[in-house]
Each structure stands twice: as C-alpha cells, then as structure tokens.
Amino acid sequence: MKLQADIQFQKQFEANAWERLKQFTDARIALGRVGGSLPTQPALAFQLAHAQAKDAVLKALDIEAMQSQITAFANDVLQVESCAPDKDIYLKRPDFGRELSEASRQLLKDYQRKHPNTYDVVIVAGDGLSARAIEDNAPYFMQQFYASCEQEQWRVAPIVLATESRVALGDEIAEILQADMLVMLIGERPGLSSPDSMGIYYTWKAHRGCHDAMRNCISNVRPAGLSTQIAIQRLLALMKKSKQLGLSGVQLKDEHEMALDTQDVARPKQLF
Template identity: 40%
Template sequence: MSDFWEQLRATTPARIGLARRGNAVSTSDVLRLGAAHAIARDAVHLPLDVAALRAGLYGIGLGEPIMVPSAAPDRATYLSRPDLGRRPAEPLQRVGRPVDLAVVLADGLSAEAVHRHAVPLVGKLLPLLDAGTTLAAPVIATQARVALGDHVGEALAARMVVVLVGERPGLSSHDSLGAYLTWAPRPGLPDSARNCVSNIHPPHGLDHATAARTLAALIGGARRLRATGVQLKDSDDELAS
C-alpha cells in the first residue's frame, strides 16, 4: 500500500495518503505541514527586491521602470486594508502617448513569486506579441493589489494593462504568480472585466512559456474584441491562431 501512495504523491504537491499513528497524523507529516505554513507566512511578509527587478527588466530590454507605491504605507496596513493596496499613494499624472500595453510588476501577497517568475514570463511574452505592439515603460508597484493596475494603465494611456502579481501563498505553493489582463483600464472596473492566468510557478505549476502563450493569445483576442473579462475566454475561437 505504501508503494501505491508513493506513486501518487510523486504526481502532485498535494498532501495525500498521509501516514497515521493511531488516531493522529504522523509526527513527520505534522512537522512538514508546520514548515510549509511558516514558509507561506514568510512569503507574505518578504519585501520586494526592487533592485533585482530593475536589473531583470534592463536585461530583457524594457529599460528604466516607473515606481508606483500604493496608498498602503507599510505591510501591516497593506494586509489589514486591502482597499489601500488598490489605489496609488498619490494621484498619477497622465504621461506619454497612447500605447497598446502596459506591464505592471506588483508584489501582491508573495514578492517571492514576482522575484522568481515575473521577468522570465515577460521575457517569454514579448516575442509573442503582434508586430508593432507598443509598450509603456514598465511599472514596479509596491504594497499593491491587482486594481492598482487600472490607475497605472489609465495614467499611461494604455489600451491594455497586464498586472503580474504574487498570489496568496498556500501550503503547497508560496511562489505562485498571477497575470491579470484588463482592456481599457480605468479606476472602478469590476474583477469581471479582467482575465487571469494563474498558478504560474514551474515546475509544479504553469511554466513560463505556456503562461506566455496563453497571455499572448488573450492579448490578441482582447485587441480584436476590444474587451476582456467575461466577454473573452481562453477557450474561445477568438483566441484561435
């Protein structure tokens, strides 16, 4: 029976077939669970390494990023006041000419996810975009939630904004990245106006190349439909190449 569970456990990070000691889970599994919980808690509080992100963005040719802090002044406030993470600390002034796409790297609830996956994902995405796609200067957002991208996209006059944000850590993954695409971003949009590609964290989650292909297809579909969210599905014929 142990061989049966070992084969299944090799296919998933989920905790299945845990050993029992009487009426309780084995001590080793309890300790592993406690360690996973501690890693998840640490991921929530880890600060974003802005310097490393800057270097990564330079490395893929996106240049100097714009820094946008949210209205949450510190991590404790960010966690207790989600609303403050959805808007910038100061009103953003509209800059530059209209562009097709703005990319926002936001710490969210797992800076580790952004450190590991955001720049590699963007690097895979850029060659898949339609020729002539114009990009705004990249944005690094701190103490940020997804809706902060609506303010950024509007200020950068972007037709679309994609927010790469650290997802809520769990006991099986503490470094999962989400990519949220919004057409015609502006403050006040509901979540139903966005598309999300989630669970990006190879090797156990979606790999960077697959996530980039899905995101590029959604961007192309959004451009044709002039809409995202409930009007655009990644299984629709709209995304067929």
C-alpha cells in the same frame, strides 16, 4: 459508570493505500500514520510549508534586484506604491492597496507629460500577497513576454513595479500611461504548497473603477504549476482576440488550445 478499555494503537508506521498517487499531486494525501498521529516527517513538512506561506506574505519585494534584471531587456522601469504605507496596513485595509499613493500618481503623470505617447501594452508587476512569487517568476516571464510583444509590433510602456499592491492598482496606471492593454502580474495568496504562485490579470482599456468581471485571469504560474511558455501563449491569444473585439473579462473566452505534447523550455538557472 461503565469503563471502557483504552484503545491500543500500533506503534509501527502504517503506509496509506493511496501512496502511489502522491507522485501526481502536491496535495497532502497518503501521509501515513504512527499510532493515532502523523509521522514526524509530514508533520514537520506541514510546519515548514506554513512558515513559507507566512514569509511569502510578509516579505518585502526586492526592488533593486528586480530593476537590475528588467533593465537588461527594457529601457524604462518605474516604481510606484499604493496608499498602504506598510505591510500591516496593506493586510488590514485591502482598499488602500487598490489606489496609487499621491506621489506615485504624480510620478506617472510627470512621466507621461515628458513622454506624451500612447501604448498598446503596459506590464505591471506587483508584490500582492507573495513578493516571492514575483521575484521568482516575473523577471523571466517579462523577458519572454516583452520579446513576444515586440514580435507583434506592439508599443510597450515602461515596465512598472508596484509595492503593497492589489490587482486593481494597475487600472489607474494603464489609464495614466494611456495603454490599451494592461497585463498585471501579482503574487497570489500562498497555499501550503504554493508560496511562489504568480497570477496574471489582463484588462482591455483599464481605468479606475474597473471591476473583476472586466478582467481575464491566468493563475498558478510557477515551475510546479503552469509554465511560463504556456502562460504567455494563453495570454497572447487572449490579447489578440481582445484587440479584435475591443473587450475583456467574462465576455472574452479563453479558447486557446495547446498541443498535448507541448513541452516547457527549461528555465535558465541564472536569467541575466
């Protein structure tokens, strides 16, 4: 057998030619190398991002803190849960997260019986796969969006907070509360640089059995992604068009155009 000489790597840090592109993306590019390995700093940053993503999935939604923030601008807040009794079952059985528990279903029916109203909009905030995304983004989003709904003179149902929830959980909520338009805010599956990403799912005349083709999605709402103001503008444009056509989903196109110089309004450090 012929022996080959060992490859000798340089010991000093070697920068990557793409270094200047890092300012335009959170993607892990141009990490450099030391010998045949990653430098210590990006290696540790990767481990931290992985831990943050896991924490986002496993973290329980802080219902009390959410309620205290929401009651500052909305009259009623209802709390519901899915059929998944805990996070472990929720992750193993996605179907359980799409259905209301019997107690939550009865709570909504009792509320509707005591307040026999119909609504234009119901806003549901569910933890999904990132409770952090909802805690960080939903209160401020709902405050701004609630004000926009009032300007449109839309009747807004009580805001609903949902735990162990999937997107389809909002369908039955809208059906029971008799709301024409469902806005479902949910924590998206965290990436290694986006553990705080919130998704918005809009459905016209939502009901049990709705499928994904009946929904419109606005994704990556977070400080480092799509801003709250732009997300609300896009959502309102979809909703207005939806009311005109009486539909949502693949038949409803997002044709809203934003000016190139649109600037996001700085988010206050303390919302309320």
